[in-house]
Amino acid sequence: MINILIVDDHEMFVDGLESIFDKEDDINIVDKCLTAREIFKEGLLDKADIILLDINLPDISGIDICKRLITKNKEIKILVLSMYDEESYITEILKSGALGYVLKNTGRKELLTAIRTVATGKTYFSEAVTKTIMNGIMNKNRNDKTAKKEIPKITRREREVLELIIQENTNQEIAGKLFISLKTVEAHRSSLLSKLNARNTAGLVRITMENKILENV
Amino acid sequence: MINILIVDDHEMFVDGLESIFDKEDDINIVDKCLTAREIFKEGLLDKADIILLDINLPDISGIDICKRLITKNKEIKILVLSMYDEESYITEILKSGALGYVLKNTGRKELLTAIRTVATGKTYFSEAVTKTIMNGIMNKNRNDKTAKKEIPKITRREREVLELIIQENTNQEIAGKLFISLKTVEAHRSSLLSKLNARNTAGLVRITMENKILENV
DNA sequence: TTAAAAAATAGTATAAACCCTAATTTTAGT
């Protein structure tokens, strides 16, 4: 018998899971938590073999939950349920101790397979998830022309300014460091906003990091 | 018809492959190479759709071969055959442009599936290979409390504000979206600056992304 | 060498961000 603990803040989704598991003889629902905090109450963790964990809970981040679960209770197996099929996200979760990662749009049958697999201590990942990871590996270091293509070329000076912006310098400070006037820095900054299609500093930094526009950053 | 080029220095193994492919109507062997050097002779590459490549050849390293193949002929698909099921090895090969990686001890049936999959431009990996990669990811810095530990906990509201900041919203817009006053947003923002140890918006975004403080971003 | 792109500068104005202090209301934990 597989004792399972469901953690998800979407009640309807939990209900759906419940009805699925009720039909299975080998799966028993120990409890249902709508928030991450509830997981750590009482001796809940001792009763469950597996936690079916939605990682987008309102109170604590999924990664933190995994880490805490692993340190608190080494026995428990974590199967992550997520809506996000994004590489960095998946790898982070797996690093923090989960045994499986399935997308919420996977079918009933696959979910059951995942649970039974993870219950034995083995790992399980949706096919889509596996593909994402593999593609991530394959695209690394190879062709930086894919997503980067949209972005116009940035001049040397703009790059210097951008770097200093990301390092939290104000325009005034940048002017001092590059020995140019404040107005020039503003011009470069403005040109960066337009080239990167950003509305403000936040966008500038986000887009730069997302697209790895600066080598060293 | 899939035109295939076999590259392997083990004659007996090549013979085995040949007998397998002879039975298949949709697979045609273009040629067989016993060394890497032979691949680049004449117009061989133009005749083949797929290269079935053993990466442990005596003369050139498998990674170099892949890279050279990709730059010389963008059309060709590479399916790697290897005896080694080791993570670093596999990832390196995949980064250098191969579409698939199967172990030499896989069965006839799986090999054919792999070939037909790769022939359409899709990726294929043996189950064992996938598992190796996944395990590699899972065991990687499972204990990376390195720099991340310094960051204080962020409250739910702060996280929401932070997310909207990164999405280029102004405080005014955030106030509108969260149905709170501008002053409240400013308070959260200020608290974020202090918690993340940032000087301004640029730092806020950079630190958030560097430390993956937000799940979905 | 000549045109184009990049770099530098300036003024004026507005919008947004940031700082400080302070107070009230909600929410969560023992």
Added chain:
DNA sequence: ACTAAAATTAGGGTTTATACTATTTTTTAA
């Protein structure tokens, strides 16, 4: 129930960033 933390709001003030338009000098590439 009580306490601490979180969330909310406010006023007033300073600093930065962003938006325009416009000009000059330097570099770069055809």
